[in-house]
Each structure stands twice: as structure tokens, then as C-alpha cells.
Amino acid sequence: FSIKINSMKIIITSLLFLMSTILVNAQKENYVWYFGNQSGIDFNGSTPVTLTNSIMNAGEGCASISDSAGNILFYTDGVTVYDRSHSIMSNGTGLTGFTSSSQSAIIVKKPGSSNIYYIFSLDMIYAYSEVDMSLNGGFGATTSNKNIILNGVAQSEKQAATFHSNGTDVWVVMFDVNTFNAYLVSSSGVNTTPVITTIGQVHQYDLGQMCFSKS
Numbered sequence: 198f199s200i201k202i203n204s205m206k207i208i209i210t211s212l213l214f215l216m217s218t219i220l221v222n223a224q225k226e227n228y229v230w231y232f233g234n235q236s237g238i239d240f241n242g243s244t245p246v247t248l249t250n251s252i253m254n255a256g257e258g259c260a261s262i263s264d265s266a267g268n269i270l271f272y273t274d275g276v277t278v279y280d281r282s283h284s285i286m287s288n289g290t291g292l293t294g295f296t297s298s299s300q301s302a303i304i305v306k307k308p309g310s311s312n313i314y315y316i317f318s319l320d321m322i323y324a325y326s327e328v329d330m331s332l333n334g335g336f337g338a339t340t341s342n343k344n345i346i347l348n349g350v351a352q353s354e355k356q357a358a359t360f361h362s363n364g365t366d367v368w369v370v371m372f373d374v375n376t377f378n379a380y381l382v383s384s385s386g387v388n389t390t391p392v393i394t395t396i397g398q399v400h401q402y403d404l405g406q407m408c409f410s411k412s
Contacts, residue, residue, distance in 0.1 A: 225267035226306070231279075232259050241267040252283050258294070258301035258354070262314060270330060271337055275301030275318040278328065280336045286328070287338035293346075295320035299354040299406050308365050309384035319356050323348035323371050323378075325387055347380060347389055348373060352400070359409040372407055375399045
């Protein structure tokens with residue numbers, strides 16, 4: 198990269214935070230990162246390798262997902278989805294995120310499925326879209342379950358995800374005003390009725406990021 202070392206430290210720190218929100222159940226699904234202006238890193242080898250084949254220009258939040266062998270499947274800035282050929286995925290435009298939203302996209306694999314993934318996108322509107330990797334000759338496609346609204350008046354750019362205590366299902370949590378809205382993702386799909394916890398200071402519009410503690 199043509200980036201000064203101090204900037205690189207900031208970017209890598211931010212990426213470690215952002216990419217930690219991508220939840221998967223197998224081995225190497227988070228080994229390839231695409232981010233920023235057509236940038237990427239491959240962690241499959243003993244030494245990280247710079248990638249320059251991305252076509253995405255993401256100013257802030259983005260996400261990518263690979264298969265269990267570490268082969269990229271798709272990546273997104275929360276607005277557009279790009280497949281492994283670095284082309285726009287079929288039906289992969291117009292998601293509800295924004296390139297300047299700090300946590301614009303999270304990718305969650307549907308528990309118990311080998312092909313279904315959910316993209317949670319956030320910028321004033323909180324929604325999810327379904328990707329089926331069995332479609333389009335294995336390149337995947339965003340299905341008709343696209344931009345399913347979870348919160349149509351969100352005042353936040355903050356979302357994060359963590360595994361359920363059962364180790365299989367996933368909680369995807371979005372912060373809004375002074376509430377944490379937790380949506381359960383299970384083998385049945387996305388439960389659109391959240392568990393709501395109201396606590397703390399009221400925020401008019403909440404920029405920034407959030408994550409779950411690893412401890």
C-alpha cells in the first residue's frame with residue numbers, strides 16, 4: 198500500500214475491530230479481507246499478502262466472507278455486494294448501508310446452512326438481505342429477501358454480532374438512541390422481533406462503533 202506507517206497502524210487497528218464483527222462457524226471464513234479503496238489482505242499463508250483485485254471503494258464499514266478453505270465468496274460495503282469474480286453480485290445493489298457508515302455491514306452465516314448468508318446493513322435504516330451461494334453457478338446472488346427492514350428510523354451507525362450461549366445461533370445487536378436491539382439468527386432465519394434493552398444516555402444520532410468483549 199502507498200500508506201504511511203502511522204496511517205497503516207490506524208487502518209489495521211480499525212480493520213481488526215470491524216472484521217471481528219463477522220461471525221462464522223468454520224475455520225477460514227475471515228482469512229481474506231477486502232476494504233478501503235480497492236484494497237485487501239489475504240491471511241491464508243504464513244505471511245499476509247496484499248490484494249489489489251478488489252473493485253470496492255469503501256470509505257468506512259465493510260465486510261467480507263470466505264469458505265472454510267479460505268477462498269473468498271463475496272464482500273460488501275453495505276450498499277453493493279461483490280462476488281468472488283470481483284463483479285457486482287446478481288441483485289447485489291441498493292442495500293440500505295452507506296459507504297460513510299462506520300459499521301455499514303455485517304455478514305452472518307445462517308446456522309445449519311452451507312449456502313445461506315445474511316448481510317445486515319445500517320445507515321439510518323437497519324435491514325438485512327439474504328445471499329444464496331448456490332445460485333448463479335456458485336457465484337451467489339442476493340435473493341428476493343432483500344432489504345428486510347428491522348428498524349426504519351434508526352439513529353445509529355453501530356452494530357455488532359456475537360454467538361448465542363448455545364454456540365450455534367447468533368445475536369446481531371444494533372444500538373439506537375438508548376436501546377440495544379438484539380436480533381436472533383438461527384436455523385429458522387432472522388427473528389425480526391428484537392430483544393430490547395433500554396439503558397444509558399439518550400443519543401440524538403450515534404456515530405462510532407461498538408463490539409462485544411472477548412472475555
